[in-house]
Amino acid sequence: MVERTLIIIKPDAVQRHLAGQIISRFEQKGLKVVAAKFLHISKETAEKHYAVHKDKPFFAGVVKYLSSAPVWVMVLQAEDVIKMTRKMMGATFGYDAEPGTIRGDMGCSRGYNLVHGSDSPESADYEIPLYFKPEEITNYDFADEKWLYGKND
Secondary structure, X not given: OEEEEXXXXXXXXXHOOOHHHHHHHHHHHOOEEEXXXXXXXXHHHXXXXXXXXXXXXXXXXXXXXXXXXXXXXXXXXXXXXHHHHHHHHOOOOHHHOOOOOXXXXXXXXXXXXXXXXXXXXXXXXXXXXXXXXXXXXXXXXXXXHHHHOOOOO
């Protein structure tokens, strides 16, 4: 089933000049970028983004981190895109992530984790509208989709 996910290239990745490499990994995999923007997330939006964690001790810290500097926010689309991007990102923090994953190859922090990806279709449905209006999301076909996705129609 074709689905969408929200990806945020977080402040530490932007500050470390890793955004292009991270975007490139998603594109090389064959995932379709259907929306993207560079912005500074407000504290209010970060609070909404992490609302599910409101009562946890780390809530204030993650809100401060996400709203601390500019980020890239993107919507990626493909069949099983959430499962694929979660695997590509790796374990939550770089010191624990496997080599070959974004976090495993680019991160070693125990507090910052370079990139966010929706963890379920329900999360994506909640998160995407925090950053994008429906008219900002583009639908298009790749010229090589039959080769990329193994469709022999």
